[in-house]
Amino acid sequence: MPQIEAVIFDLGNVLIGWHPEAYYDSTIGPDRRREMFAEVDLHSMNDRVDLGENFTETIYKAADENPKWRAEIREWHDNWIKLLTPVITHSVTLLRALRAKGVPVFSLTNFGAETHAYAVTQYPFLGEFDRQYISGHLKMIKPDPRIFARVEEDCGLLPGHLLFTDDRADNIAEARKRGWNTHLFEGPQGWADRLVAEGLLDAQEAAA
Numbered sequence: 001m002p003q004i005e006a007v008i009f010d011l012g013n014v015l016i017g018w019h020p021e022a023y024y025d026s027t028i029g030p031d032r033r034r035e036m037f038a039e040v041d042l043h044s045m046n047d048r049v050d051l052g053e054n055f056t057e058t059i060y061k062a063a064d065e066n067p068k069w070r071a072e073i074r075e076w077h078d079n080w081i082k083l084l085t086p087v088i089t090h091s092v093t094l095l096r097a098l099r100a101k102g103v104p105v106f107s108l109t110n111f112g113a114e115t116h117a118y119a120v121t122q123y124p125f126l127g128e129f130d131r132q133y134i135s136g137h138l139k140m141i142k143p144d145p146r147i148f149a150r151v152e153e154d155c156g157l158l159p160g161h162l163l164f165t166d167d168r169a170d171n172i173a174e175a176r177k178r179g180w181n182t183h184l185f186e187g188p189q190g191w192a193d194r195l196v197a198e199g200l201l202d203a204q205e206a207a208a
């Protein structure tokens with residue numbers, strides 16, 4: 001088995017929660033949230049931000065196009081940091097443990113350019129990577145195979161020497177097709193166990 005030369009983290013739901021539905025459940029209630037999400041494709045709206053469209057313009061335009069939900073949609077922008085929570089502290093520990101061991105650690109994330117820059121000011125660990133691959137800068141999002149190719153081209157490492165974790169099965173499947181080593185993130189303990197199994201950390205270093 002090839003030696004792992006770099007570990008690649010997704011960010012949302014791996015290092016920090018991304019739960020827009022939970023935010024709206026807490027502000028307008030589950031019933032109205034379900035109604036809003038059924039009537040407005042908010043995740044596609046967010047994908048446009050992740051593809052590099054301007055954060056404010058994209059969200060406010062969607063709000064103006066849906067006057068019934070105008071105030072609520074604007075909250076996606078105005079209270080955006082509240083959608084990005086909580087910190088998955090064990091994952092942060094693993095990130096820092098890998099870096100302390102001298103293992104190169106990259107991020108590969110679907111994230112807007114402006115929102116990522118803002119998130120790093122609130123959660124500095126989101127910027128603690130040797131290389132960062134942010135979809136909003138690259139103008140492409142996972143699972144587009146081109147974004148995985150861009151990582152390979154930029155870092156210069158062979159696919160079999162990369163270990164990638166992501167919470168979405170479609171992203172994992174695309175990376176695996178390219179020959180990357182992958183781990184479907186279902187919780188930090190499973191990820192910790194995988195890093196130990198790969199010999200990248202020992203049990204103490206990988207502990208919560």
